[in-house]
Amino acid sequence: MGSADDRFREMFYEEARELLISLEEGLMELERRQGDRAHLDKTFRAAHSLKGAAAMVGLGTIAEFTHGIEAVLDKIRTGGLVVDSDIITTLLESRDHLAAMVEGEAANSPIPGSGHLSQRLAALLFSSGRRDDPRPASAAPVPAPAPAPPSAPPPTAQKPEPPKPTPEPEPPVRQPVVEVAAEPPPAKPKRPRHKAEPTPKAHPKPRTAHRQTMPAAAVDEPAAGEIVYKIRFTPGPDVLKRGVNLLGVFDELRELGKLDVQANIDAVPTLSGFEPERSYLSWTCTLRTTAEPDRLDDVFLFVAEDGAISVERRLADGAFEAVETPLLKLPPGTPVATPPSTIPRPTPPPPAPAVQSTTAHPGEAPHPKPSEAADAINGQAKTAHAARAHGRIRVDAQQLDDLVGLAGELAVISDNLQGLREIRSASPWVATIESLLRVSREIRDTTLDLRMVPVDELFSRFPRFVRDQADRTGKEIDLRIVGQETRLDRTIVERLGDPMVHLIRNAVDHALETPEEREAMGKPRVGRITLSAGHEGDRVAIKVEDDGRGLDRERIVRKGVERGLIPPGTPADDPRVVSLIFEPGFSTRDQVSELSGRGVGLDVVRDSVRALRGSLAVESEPGQGTSFIFRLPLTLALIDGLLIETGGGRYVVPLAQVEECVALGGVQQALSAGRPCVTVRGELVPTVSLRNLFGIDGPPPPRQELLLTRHSGRRVGVAVDRLSGRVQAVIQSLGEGLHSLSRFSGATILGDGSVSLILDLSALVSESRIAESHSRNKPAAGVWAENVR
């Protein structure tokens, strides 16, 4: 495999992942949007394109497995199958297996198709064919063994061959010529459309028997609005090697209208010259349909590549005229493959069939090369067009992050250059410096915007998830999603998945009652979970809300007192009570639920949100439900910060964490429970000294500054030496080894090129409390007791 192949494979994986997502979304909605034809078509197309794309890169097993899904969707599309929950479940499971197959290929450890699922898919096709098919006569011939079905040799080894039994049953009144195999005398299957079935004996001789003329069929006058197309189709010799199922082409044509197919087997060599993996066949099809020529493109999309296709439409006078479609268009002046318009096709002179078969297939022989080239070009144009339809290009995430970093630095540097405006001799450059500032800020904002993705990318996985959870628990759940277009930093969207899964699973397992319980309580039978996203100031709030039983405050209080987290006698309606559920290891469940995640609690959820510089709050009403609210920064790449100094070091404090700054010289210092406190406007505020925490020796400056922040709902002051200004800082990770230092959330490079660490005030405060409680060797009492771990 050359590198070009690898590249195509890579492209396929990306495309396949997208298609799998739209397939899943489509399936999820299918039940609800029963009558929505456009939606169904879209879903079908996802499967169809995936099949084609897989075939194109030679992933036959994937193409084959996908075909099973596609066939079922197709059955639904043609009205032969009524969507129900079981069908969707089967399709979703198949989709999952398909996703696993794709990822398996991508990881170089291919996974075979699931025979079990293929059987279930095929069963859907069979059962419905009998049950739901409105046309009674049609079903009969299909499973009957006697009139050799029109499809490939009977014992095809390939399992998911569901279209074979399904093919939209032939119209009840059969044309005498419709299918080759319908012909009585040589009860011999049609030539293999599949590889590896050499149909050993007898194939050289009865060739003529197969060459049918179609006298009656074409005479049949088309109904009003119908067009009669004559399609000559010669797939490339390697089409079978590429894993394309040619039967699908005919199935699709059959969907468009009434189809007569005639195979031309002239090119089939004698057994000695027969290569089982080579395609020798060509077909002439007569299609009566109301479809536009463009629809034919879809059908031939994946086989046009190296094959030859010509389409003609019948005019009023019975003559045929070549049809041009984007894909099938022939270069001007190209003679049509075979002599046009004579319906009983004069078979190519049979003098040297063997020679012909080795050189080319008959349909292609008269084709001048340019048409092939044109086909190829058109094929490329088509894929290029498909890619453009999204209006997007793919960008390496790492490169994007680098770009964001550089753009941020550029903005900082040009900020610093503004100082030049004060210098008189620089006055000619003032306008330029200002433009530089403006442009660099715009570059920064635009690049930051590139990192933003709609939160839908996160939410879209939950309909499926909730459905599965509902199935698992036997609860009835309605999931609502609001504000999915809200945009958020890509990293946040990626990392919020697990926390949300956790909360939703909790909601399903614990919060929502069973349908019976709900009815008994006078609530609607169907429980509701709402996911919403929206802006709240400069933050994004994401809410996971349920209308279940709400938190059991009495029980939380009991647990909290037991564990020494809150003083005994705390009333159940104390606002602090609900936030206890975020304490490590805190669970109101006495036994680990069989259903919910074991051991991992809400503290993990809260920590992961904190790592994203966000917060998590909970609101709960008994009997009414619970909401968890994530509040997150718009972007992780940039923060507004205060530049502070302590003990000679410069640090950045995120502005969002600072409520207020007061000068420490003027306020009264005091001690409360052995901890330094100050009184700010009458309120006793505990303080943490950054100098002490950082172990800086020497006397502090006479006048310190106090940053007031909020920690666990209480005000805390952090004393620093000096405030030196505001900065917009591009955050960089401190690197692997230093993650354990939670007091720093990262580092940034200041305009002068020096590195400054970004303080996490909240982590600092918890750290100092831990240090204190250790040093005093007993849990802190009083107001802080609930925070001691």
Next chain:
Amino acid sequence: MIDATTEPAADADRDRAQSYVVFRLGGEGYALEVLRVQEVLDVLAITEVPGSSRCLLGVINLRGHVVPVYDLRIPFGLAIDPKPARAPSVLIVENEAGNDSDVTGLLVDRVSDVLEFAPEQVQPSPQLGLGKTTPFVRGLIRHQDAFLLVLDVDRVFSVLATINGEGV
């Protein structure tokens, strides 16, 4: 390959020979594969990280990237010279071979040379006798009547990671 016909012996040697950055630290000579070293810097402004382990000197700005710099004297059990005679150097080393986006700085006394040694010149390191540095040395090279200690830099990083994880 064309050269191989003209100078087969020399070329074969060159193929197998490895280049090493030779540096001094606490009175010993060390060698580190040149492939792992991205560059050598003079010590510039280092931002201290309060509360980190003692071997982390701080972080530096390496062309826009924040890179940690470690002092190997502490894991190696060497005395810290409060007043170094001359400005030390920082080796910028790839954390994983071949990945140049993730680097760490290692402070050394002085980078003296880049030399080539053939594999057979690298002797296995003794199990004892090198004190605290023993686990970090994966071989010895005799050079100018002395031994260069071949640094096992992966081992160094894994020990640094453990120290970081434990905090101070």
